[in-house]
Amino acid sequence: MGALVSIAFGQTRQYYFVSTPQTWTNAQSVCRRDYTDLATIENMADVDAVLRTTSNYPAPENAEAFRSSAQDETSITLQWNKVNNNTSFVLQFNGTETNISEPDGDGPVNHTVSSLTAGTRYTFTLFSVFENVRSSGVSIAAVTAPENAEGFRASKQDETSITLQWNKVNNNISFVLQFNGTETNISAPDGDGPVNYTVSSLTAGTRYTFTLFSVFENVKSSGVQLPAVTAPQNAEGFRSLRQDETSITLQWDPVNNNVSFILQYNGTELNVAAPTGNGPLALTVPSLTAGSRYTFTLFSVFENIRSSGVSIAAVTAPENAEGFRASKQDETSITLQWNKVNNNTSFVLQFNGTETNISEPDGDGPVAHTVLYLTAGTKYTFILYHVFMNVRSSAVNITVATAPENAKGFRPSAQDETSITLQWNKVNNNTSFVLQFNGTETFISSPDGDGPLLKMLKASRHQNKMRRASLCSGIKSTTTSALFSS
Structure with a gap:
């Protein structure tokens, strides 16, 4: 190691110190070309001779605090303390050497190794060099940051949780999930397919920002962010407020001013804007069929995310009875008659402040009902409702009189x-x-x-x-x- 030096002693051998770094084969070739052969140490006298030969050429000191100070997916920044202003460096890794000049100024030396492979472990050896003489070298292992996970998305959410999904990087890569000032470690996944992780105990109708880091040997990737929201709460008080033959008016309580709604029925969807002001919301669904049952499902919507939904069944009022008339009357009774609507429709007859329920008729033909115990020669107003699942039609009415009493003393x-x-x-x-x-x-x-x-x-x-x-x-x-x- 070092420059060519010739030292002669009293012994029969002469030793020459060549400071240029060589492989064993190259060193042998140089020695055989310029001298006799590579030195052979056979006894303590030879050892003393060699030590005296190299004593005037001390090896430079190794750099201290050799470490990796930063890394990303394609580079590692190495740092070490300078030795002195006359000492340069050689960095060895992956079978290559890089010469690094003596640093200017004080402070640590920084060198960035680029064009590396993400999520890979490298061994770096650093030699201090003084007048072409190298130190013994110091080695460290450092890794590049892994690639960010791809396909980071929210796959499912409800009122209190969000399920996140992303593609795995490889079997050696784990993850760290950051949100709301907390970090969660997620182990490297087994098997193929995407990684799923559910974040629970969240607040309904709230926006969260999640940052996902891939981790390889405790080194994080640059991270990828995802905003995601929990589903809002379902609307309360969802009910049928009123109905007629062709429409149903629905009512519910608002969630808050940021939450809109979607109403589903009969394979269609109606968008209902977020409310302004207080009080319940009312929506009239028109163009319906009389005497029909409908199922309505109401979703609360926050940033395009729906609640689980709440459903009610409601019916339109049936059509009014046709042909409502008095078919016969005497002094104490009136027989009323009307055409049936269908086999599912019953009736309510109102008169004199009373109501009489009349069951669905069997068979075809008109419906007849006799009102008894009336007063002779008296006018009565009868109101007839058709009833379907406890919902009444708008009603028809007639005024009819009982027959008067016969004259006496004729x-x-x-x-x-x-x-x-x-x-x-x-x-x-x-x-x-x-x-x-x-x-x-x-x-x-x-x-x-x-x-x-x-x-x-x-x-x-x-x-x-x-x-x-x-x-x-x-x-x-x-x-x-x-x-x-x-």
Whole structure:
């Protein structure tokens, strides 16, 4: 090592110190070319001779504090303390040597080795060099940072967790996940396929920033960031507020001013903007089919992430009954009739402050219902609702009267050859009469005042004979005329 030096001693051998670094084969070639051969040490006298020969050429000191100070995916920055202003350096790695000049100024020496492979371990040997004489050298192992994970994304989230996913780098690479000022170590994965990691105990409807580092031998990659949000809370108080034959109005409580909504039904989606102000939200869904059941699912939405959703079933009101009418009435009952809608629709009949439930009809044909225990000669208003799953139609109504009571005291009060005077007691001031005889009808208005009513019937000469006969028998005088209250 070092320059060529020739030293002669009293012994029979001469030793020459050549300071130029050589391989063993090259050193042998140089010695055989310029001298005799490589030196052979056979006894202590030879050892003493060699030591005396090299004593005037001390090897330079090794650099101290040789370390890696920074690294990324393709480079490692090495650092060491300078020896002095006259000492340069040689850096060996991967079978190559790099000469590094004597540093200027004070402070440590920095040298960056570039064009390296990510996530790889390298051994570096540093020699201090003074007048071409090298120190014994110092070695360190250092690694490049691994590549960042690719495909870093949120694969799933709910109200309290986010599942992150990324592609593995290789079997030697672990990971560190940073968020909210915390770090989580994630072991190198087994097997193929993406890596999945679920971050739990999060706050609903909140935005988080995650930074993922690949780690190789405690060295982190530069990191890749991902913003991701948790799903918002479901809306509370989701309900059907009202409905008619073609629409349903839905209502729910807002989550907050940053949360919008999506309403799903019948394979369609409606976007509902985030609310302004306080109070519940109402949405009317139009163009629906009467008497039909719908399932509505409401999602809260925060930054395009949906909540798990809440569902309700609601129905439109059925169509009103057609053909609602009174088919028959007497003094104490009215029979109502209407056309059925379908076999799933029942009815509610309202009158006089009462409600009567009427079951779904069997068979075809109109529905008939008789209302009993009514008061004679009284008007009633009947309201009929069709009912489907407890939802009523808008209703139809009719006003119908019971038949009045028959007039009492109906009798002939006087007769002569051409007339009969009939008499009866009035019913009340609202009741008029119809008198039938001989195939004719005579309308008699509601009476004024109190007392019995009188009606004179006049007859032809031929009729007079018959009447006399009838009156004499005392039979047909009361049966040939019929009196109706109306």
